[in-house]
Amino acid sequence: MSVRHGTIGLSEEQAALLESASKFCRDKSSIEAVRRLIDDELGHDPAVFEEMAELGWLGIAIPEAYRGAGLELAEVVPVVEQMGRNLMAGPFLSTTLAAQAVLCAGTEAQKSQVLPELVAGTPAALALMEPHADWDPKNIGCQAVRGEKGIELSGTKVLVTDAGVAKWIVASVVYEGSPALVLLDAEAITACKRRRETVVDETRRSFQLGLDGVSVAEDALLDVSLVPAALERTELAGSLLGSAEMCGGGVGCIDSTVAYLIDRKQFGRPIGSYQALKHPTVDAHLGIEQARSHVYAAAHTFENGREGEIAVRMAKAHAGPALAFAADRAIQFHGGFGFTYECDAQLYRRRALWCENQHGDALYHRQKLASLIL
């Protein structure tokens, strides 16, 4: 197949979820609620997260055997997109990605124990990043060694989203010279040295995890033979959902900017009538439109091996700069108000900075694409 052409499709379930998530997220995550949760230590509303679990959204891409709906990540895309659109907070993305890692590399016992819990609304998190700040998930410094107390861990994980509420954390370590994934239960998580990080996107809750002195039982290791595939899949799943969240954010950002451009008057005219403002707004809108096409194509092809990888990396490489541009111009076009904390434009720009740097930025994905398609 030519590198020029992707394929796009939309399942009935995707369309239905798009509609219900659109309404749900709008109702549950007004901009006032977003602002209130920024100042809240927990950072999200547990009742809303519980409702999402009741709606079955945490089990969308989990097989029925583990009490999920047995669909694919493609069906999670519209939910995350609509969360992004409303800047909705909470451990939905972290829990979904952790579940995918367990599903991909977990032992049968781990899957049977953990997945139904996550589907039911127990928050979980992924701990992959380390202080070296390399996105390559196989570049791991944290160690796991067999010792007196079982598997003894050491090293530091950073930028672990939602580690404050997670009851399960999937962390990458090196075990017997190979990349491994280890499942930390609530007890192990409590034993970690945790520090809440100050991050650019204030709707997020992110933590540093010190693993020194923490040990887990041997059966906390995921199936080592499946770990390389799981790490790759996690990166792609995170990129797909992160792109969906950015597309949603882009639509929200453009809608709010357009409303301001219509409402705000200078020199006796709405400022949106000036082409110096309207043309870049069109550019921003079209950037997001293209990103959205990429994201739904990536969702559609996600399970198709190399084609899926190409589609996902393209989506992430396009969505990041597209949201960054939309939000950057949103700040500028709000004038003096845009420079204030009160103006919502900053929320989108900070969101863009956060998402762009999860699971690889645009340049990282373009470099991967260069080897894949050139």
Add this chain to the structure above:
Amino acid sequence: MSSPSKRERDEYRAEASAWFEENVPAQPDFMLPLTFMEVGTDDQFHFLCDWQNRVYEAGYLGAAWPKEYGGGGLDQAFQDIATEQMRRHGSPIMLNTIGLSWAGPLILDMGTHEQRERYIKGILSAEDIWCQGFSEPDHGSDLGNAQTRAVRDGDEWVINGTKIWTTHGNYAKYMILLARSIPDTPNKYAGLSFFLSPMRVPGIEAIPIRKLTGEYGFTETFFTDARIPGDSLIGEEGQGWAVAMRTLEYERSARGGQAGGLSIKVPDAEEVVDLARRARRSGRPAIEDPVVRDKLVELLIEDRGLGLCGARQRLAPLNQERPFSLGLSSKLMQTEFIRRLNEFAISMQGARAAYYVGDPDAIDDGTSQRSYLNAFSATIGGGTSQIQANIVAEHVLGLPKS
């Protein structure tokens, strides 16, 4: 009509592929135009008329147009396959694009039965070449202000005024003409009428204009008491603006129903990648340069994204909030992309980027250079990119008029 099965499409594709393989003419000893807008010599004109006619006779043009007017009566999917095969087999462009892609669909859409019978077959067979009289020397982007006059005189209309950028003005038999038949209306749009005008009548003179590439292809067209038949109107008198807007939807591909066929040959993104393997910068293949690689990937992402936007238009739930967004923006996005793609193709060529068409050392005979300069015809013609941006801003985003 149910959409054709994969087997039907595959069979049709195989037939079309075999036909074009066999029939695409060899390169003549003169340069062929890259697009329908650069037909400047009689040799080019006759060669391309003949080729379009053969493609039509073989059934690969207007395949989805109604049978009763000369089309093939097939599903649109078949024409799309045929058009793709033209591209794959290096077919020269279809000369009569203004007839095939905008006048023809307009006549099928808004014309009378008699008008369809009179014009459609000639459009497909290239017997009747069409041109478009919209822009005027003083009214380009402000099309609604067109001042060419049409005055009713007995059984005829008398036309006076000047049109410009008339592609095929010196070859066309007919023109889709926007003219003012009611002067001094309070609303400038209300005075306009739309005509299917013959070109070969006394009082019409088309003077070729030379383009930035050095080629010809369009004219400035002068009307001096030119008399055209009274039944030349399409739509009612005074409704010319609505007909013109519909025409522009066809021209900008915001509305389907075109006869199909290749109308431009521009290097696509994959050909630019191929060029990057052949072109050399700083003593090595351009494709080994990490900056070039990054830029190529960026362009391939955008190229695919544009195709996906076209495909996404058919998925209604993904277009609910701003349903006209993708349709109204496709011309803007596509034409600007092609311009930048060609500009980048030149930039990879190192010092040889300085050559132009005709020099024996020019890469691919200067195609990138010529394509880049020609790309402005699409970013300007049919409404400039800046006008397109206004349209998207106002009709998609709901921003106030400028």
